[in-house]
Amino acid sequence: MPELRDELTRAGASEREAAELAALLVRAAEPARFEVPVDEVERVLAHVRPLRRPRQLPRVAIATAALAVVVLALVLFLPSRQQSVQARALAAFGTDQTVLHVRESIFTRIPGVYESDRDVWLDPSRGRARWTQTVGGEIVADTFVEPGRFVRFLQLSGTRVVGRSCRSFAAGCAELIDPITRYRAELRRARVRAVRTTFAGRSTYRLVLPLQGRIDQVVFVDAQTFLPRVIEWRELLPSGRRFVVTTIELRDVERTARADVPAGTFSAPHIGRVVNVVPAGRKLGERTLTVEQARPLHPYWFGPRGLTAVVERRYAHGSVIVVRYGRRELWTYGRAVPPELLAQRLAEVKAIVAGGVPATMFELGVRLVVVRESGTHSLAVVEPAATKEAIVRDLLRARPLR
Amino acid sequence: MQDAEERTFRRFQRDFDALFREHYPEIVRYLAARLGSREAAADVAGDVFLEAYRRAPLLVWRGKPVLAWLYRVASNMAADHVKRAAREVPVADVGETAAPAAMHSMPEREAVTRALRTLPPDYQLVVHLRLVEDYAFDDVARVMGRTVGACQMLMLRAGRALRDALEQEGIHAGA
Numbered sequence: 001m002p003e004l005r006d007e008l009t010r011a012g013a014s015e016r017e018a019a020e021l022a023a024l025l026v027r028a029a030e031p032a033r034f035e036v037p038v039d040e041v042e043r044v045l046a047h048v049r050p051l052r053r054p055r056q057l058p059r060v061a062i063a064t065a066a067l068a069v070v071v072l073a074l075v076l077f078l079p080s081r082q083q084s085v086q087a088r089a090l091a092a093f094g095t096d097q098t099v100l101h102v103r104e105s106i107f108t109r110i111p112g113v114y115e116s117d118r119d120v121w122l123d124p125s126r127g128r129a130r131w132t133q134t135v136g137g138e139i140v141a142d143t144f145v146e147p148g149r150f151v152r153f154l155q156l157s158g159t160r161v162v163g164r165s166c167r168s169f170a171a172g173c174a175e176l177i178d179p180i181t182r183y184r185a186e187l188r189r190a191r192v193r194a195v196r197t198t199f200a201g202r203s204t205y206r207l208v209l210p211l212q213g214r215i216d217q218v219v220f221v222d223a224q225t226f227l228p229r230v231i232e233w234r235e236l237l238p239s240g241r242r243f244v245v246t247t248i249e250l251r252d253v254e255r256t257a258r259a260d261v262p263a264g265t266f267s268a269p270h271i272g273r274v275v276n277v278v279p280a281g282r283k284l285g286e287r288t289l290t291v292e293q294a295r296p297l298h299p300y301w302f303g304p305r306g307l308t309a310v311v312e313r314r315y316a317h318g319s320v321i322v323v324r325y326g327r328r329e330l331w332t333y334g335r336a337v338p339p340e341l342l343a344q345r346l347a348e349v350k351a352i353v354a355g356g357v358p359a360t361m362f363e364l365g366v367r368l369v370v371v372r373e374s375g376t377h378s379l380a381v382v383e384p385a386a387t388k389e390a391i392v393r394d395l396l397r398a399r400p401l402r
Numbered sequence: 403m404q405d406a407e408e409r410t411f412r413r414f415q416r417d418f419d420a421l422f423r424e425h426y427p428e429i430v431r432y433l434a435a436r437l438g439s440r441e442a443a444a445d446v447a448g449d450v451f452l453e454a455y456r457r458a459p460l461l462v463w464r465g466k467p468v469l470a471w472l473y474r475v476a477s478n479m480a481a482d483h484v485k486r487a488a489r490e491v492p493v494a495d496v497g498e499t500a501a502p503a504a505m506h507s508m509p510e511r512e513a514v515t516r517a518l519r520t521l522p523p524d525y526q527l528v529v530h531l532r533l534v535e536d537y538a539f540d541d542v543a544r545v546m547g548r549t550v551g552a553c554q555m556l557m558l559r560a561g562r563a564l565r566d567a568l569e570q571e572g573i574h575a576g577a
Contacts, residue, residue, distance in 0.1 A: 004532070007554050008557065011555045024514070025557070027514050028533075029518075029529055029530065030511075031511070032434055032534045034431065035427070036426065041422070044426065044444065044447070044448060045422050045423065047448065048422070048448045048455070239486050241445075388441075
């Protein structure tokens with residue numbers, strides 16, 4: 001950068017030093033020269049744009065008047081209005097007999113995690129759901145769930161994972177719980193605060209509802225239809241700040257009478273090699289393996305560097321190979337799902353798509369876990385004190401030992 | 403010139419959306435460089451603009467653009483974030499730090515950006531404004547509230563400090 005070199009020379013550097021420092025500074029600045037996409041700008045703007053404009057002069061008079069209005073609204077008007085918004089938001093879904101067809105996009109703020117789209121059919125009164133998950137227009141998973149059975153076809157591995165309940169699936173198959181279902185349940189249960197606002201230029205209500213534990217949900221509801229447009233799941237950080245971990249954009253919510261649902265909608269996928277998954281059951285013991293002993297089992301690993309141990313844990317219904325790098329661990333398992341991965345608290349599990357494959361992320365005590373299931377050769381990365389981006393990076397770089 | 407700048411200042415005071423659209427990307431880039439994380443940068447940038455929403459209409463025109471104020475708030479929040487993170491987040495993964503060969507295999511580029519983050523905030527800001535946002539030194543001086551000569555001197559010191567920091571890690575800038 002000749003200009004910078006000249007500027008540094010003018011500031012007192014010799015020509016040689018100026019050239020050296022200019023090259024160094026340009027290299028240091030390079031990683032920050034990234035573009036921020038326009039859609040991200042608009043999305044964040046919609047989230048940070050506060051609800052009311054602050055007033056300027058005369059501040060005292062306006063503050064007093066505003067206070068009076070707020071008090072009056074709280075005493076006389078607001079409770080009924082809030083309840084009305086909540087009731088209408090609930091009524092917008094129809095009755096329990098109504099079948100919902102939802103098209104949604106899911107964004108997660110973790111590098112390496114893809115935006116994914118889901119086409120979801122929900123039949124609440126019969127406990128049935130069927131949805132396809134796509135990334136860039138390609139189907140990555142097709143799932144059907146009904147009481148006592150779930151079936152999921154995974155495109156990448158070509159397997160059809162079959163289980164008797166969510167409790168036999170990693171993370172309690174948290175991704176089976178549709179955001180709409182969670183929102184609707186809380187609408188019924190919780191007392192909701194609704195604030196009139198605008199979202200992407202349209203008049204909306206902003207509702208804040210609990211979800212579970214440290215996570216709440218902010219839902220932007222269309223002021224005309226009272227159907228949700230965007231759901232944000234926010235995590236309460238130790239600092240007290242709320243951090244949006246997942247944004248679900250509901251592109252379309254359609255209500256349908258059950259009789260009008262297309263035939264075959266609520267049926268299980270029927271392609272792919274069937275793998276019946278089960279909880280691994282009681283632990284029977286464990287033994288340390290050498291790399292050569294582990295090689296025929298093809299466990300996931302990062303390579304020999306930094307490898308601390310390879311351990312086989314044996315359970316009643318199968319075994320798990322744990323490859324350790326210090327406190328980082330890669331667990332490889334087949335149809336027997338390790339007990340630690342079962343039945344996590346649903347709301348605290350994030351359903352993501354990493355490397356084109358559905359995965360789930362959750363906390364296990366002080367450890368962070370990300371799981372990529374395939375039915376036959378599933379991988380869980382378990383790391384203490386890892387960031388979400390670091391653990392996704394590790395998930396993507398793990399490879400089978402061959 | 404002064405009138406045009408003041409008009410822009412007033413416009414941004416009135417129109418938060420315009421202020422946001424104009425300056426959010428560069429504040430995110432600045433914070434990403436300061437914090438070393440795009441995710442954290444977006445989080446803190448949200449807070450910077452919330453503060454802007456509350457405070458920008460009350461700012462008094464003193465010949466400096468709103469952007470100067472945004473960078474000051476972003477810098478303070480970045481410093482707070484780093485302090486908090488140091489308190490709250492346990493040390494990095496043991497598996498990585500325990501490996502003695504890790505430093506040697508780490509790409510030089512990563513070492514350079516990490517070294518940049520150790521520099522004083524005004525050094526980082528001058529580098530960002532000039533080399534990431536491509537502002538001329540006249541504009542850098544306006545944002546930083548210094549003379550052009552002072553900003554150029556700051557850039558030179560930033561370069562030397564960066565070179566020294568790298569040399570402490572055994573990396574030579576000329577290499």
